[in-house]
Amino acid sequence: MPSLSSTILVAGANQLLTLAGPSEPRRGADLSRLGLIEDGAILIRDGVVAAVGRTSDVRKLPGARKAKQVDATGKVVMPAFVDSHTHLVFAASRLRDYEMRIAGAGYEQIAKAGGGIVSSVRAVRQAPRDELLARTIFFAQQALSYGTATLEVKSGYGLDGESEIKLLEVIRDASVFTRAEFAATFLGAHVVPPEYRDRRGAYVRLLTRDLIPQVARQNLAEFCDVFCDRGAFSLEETATILRAAKRHGLKLKVHAEQLTRTGATALAARLGAASADHCDHANAADISGLAKSGTIATLLPGACFHLGLREYPRARQLIDGGAAVALATDFNPGTSPTLNMQMVLSLACTQMSMSPAEAISAATFNAAHALGRAGRIGSLEPGKQGDVAILDCEDYREIPYYFGMNHCWMTIKKGKIAWWREKE
Numbered sequence: 001m002p003s004l005s006s007t008i009l010v011a012g013a014n015q016l017l018t019l020a021g022p023s024e025p026r027r028g029a030d031l032s033r034l035g036l037i038e039d040g041a042i043l044i045r046d047g048v049v050a051a052v053g054r055t056s057d058v059r060k061l062p063g064a065r066k067a068k069q070v071d072a073t074g075k076v077v078m079p080a081f082v083d084s085h086t087h088l089v090f091a092a093s094r095l096r097d098y099e100m101r102i103a104g105a106g107y108e109q110i111a112k113a114g115g116g117i118v119s120s121v122r123a124v125r126q127a128p129r130d131e132l133l134a135r136t137i138f139f140a141q142q143a144l145s146y147g148t149a150t151l152e153v154k155s156g157y158g159l160d161g162e163s164e165i166k167l168l169e170v171i172r173d174a175s176v177f178t179r180a181e182f183a184a185t186f187l188g189a190h191v192v193p194p195e196y197r198d199r200r201g202a203y204v205r206l207l208t209r210d211l212i213p214q215v216a217r218q219n220l221a222e223f224c225d226v227f228c229d230r231g232a233f234s235l236e237e238t239a240t241i242l243r244a245a246k247r248h249g250l251k252l253k254v255h256a257e258q259l260t261r262t263g264a265t266a267l268a269a270r271l272g273a274a275s276a277d278h279c280d281h282a283n284a285a286d287i288s289g290l291a292k293s294g295t296i297a298t299l300l301p302g303a304c305f306h307l308g309l310r311e312y313p314r315a316r317q318l319i320d321g322g323a324a325v326a327l328a329t330d331f332n333p334g335t336s337p338t339l340n341m342q343m344v345l346s347l348a349c350t351q352m353s354m355s356p357a358e359a360i361s362a363a364t365f366n367a368a369h370a371l372g373r374a375g376r377i378g379s380l381e382p383g384k385q386g387d388v389a390i391l392d393c394e395d396y397r398e399i400p401y402y403f404g405m406n407h408c409w410m411t412i413k414k415g416k417i418a419w420w421r422e423k424e
């Protein structure tokens with residue numbers, strides 16, 4: 001009887017990075033362990049990793065000969081990137097903000113000129129659903145072309161019931177048209193929308209009493225996130241919103257200590273959040289709190305780069321202090337318009353003194369933890385999902401070293417080719 005199973009063999013990799021190891025988030029020296037196999041191969045059956053090892057050994061396994069063959073000679077094969085923090089659904093770029101900032105304008109000046117987050121909110125509220133859907137699919141395909149197979153995607157540019165739900169439905173609907181996998185996050189607490197400026201309490205109540213219950217009931221998001229900072233939500237408001245989300249079964253994320261230190265990292269650790277993101281101004285107490293928790297510190301150097309900042313998150317202190325660090329793009333039109341995780345690795349290495357190996361662990365295995373998916377993705381081990389990036393370099397250190405380039409040659413999602421350079 002003909003088999004209906006689909007099997008794919010990726011063989012001859014100069015370096016196969018398995019990231020195999022303990023299931024817990026990687027900390028300290030464990031971040032440097034990539035589980036490297038020279039002349040490596042991986043066999044994926046029905047979307048699941050069946051075997052990983054030396055090419056000569058894997059080739060001998062049942063099904064390997066008849067499998068679809070992918071020749072990775074001279075290349076690096078690794079788990080596909082997991083981009084655990086994006087604001088991928090938006091209606092327009094913010095080119096005027098960009099030029100104003102280059103010319104020296106600050107956040108307040110840009111907002112006064114009609115730019116900033118509020119301009120993205122205006123654009124999303126007006127945008128037809130189909131247009132948002134098409135853009136979301138386009139960007140998901142872009143992410144695949146850079147070796148990213150799973151992305152967290154936040155709402156947060158709607159900021160009213162109808163528009164926030166529209167964004168979450170677009171995320172849900174877009175996943176039908178792309179092999180990229182989405183984890184949806186409700187970020188109704190991005191900023192207080194202009195119409196609620198003088199009644200913040202009413203907006204927090206709208207979130208906690210109406211929108212969070214609705215999002216949870218309709219299963220539109222897995223996570224709830226709050227931007228806790230100057231100009232956004234206070235620590236107290238953040239706690240109120242996150243507790244409501246937790247009661248409704250949503251997992252938690254926080255934009256923490258980006259512009260100022262607010263204490264949101266400690267709150268995230270206390271509430272058992274999946275991640276505290278940014279952490280630019282995290283202090284020693286925040287770091288030791290993270291070290292004792294399962295909360296991942298997701299660092300977003302793309303935002304620092306695009307904003308032209310001199311100071312980056314202190315990855316060394318975080319890693320040496322025992323925090324489990326992840327890396328993500330923070331893809332958004334205001335502060336980090338990139339989907340290139342390889343560029344994020346470059347920034348992590350040169351601006352944050354992470355080693356290439358640490359950066360790769362942070363962008364795959366720990367990022368999977370930040371999305372509650374480490375049991376399924378983030379490493380290449382038997383039984384895990386066949387999500388693979390194949391990069392056209394001989395050594396993994398070339399990925400950050402040749403910065404700003406796209407080394408990705410093929411992206412495989414659940415054992416299926418999701419993007420291939422030679423097919424473009």
Ligand SMILES: [Zn+2]
Pocket residue numbers: 085087255330
């Ligand atoms: Zn963000």
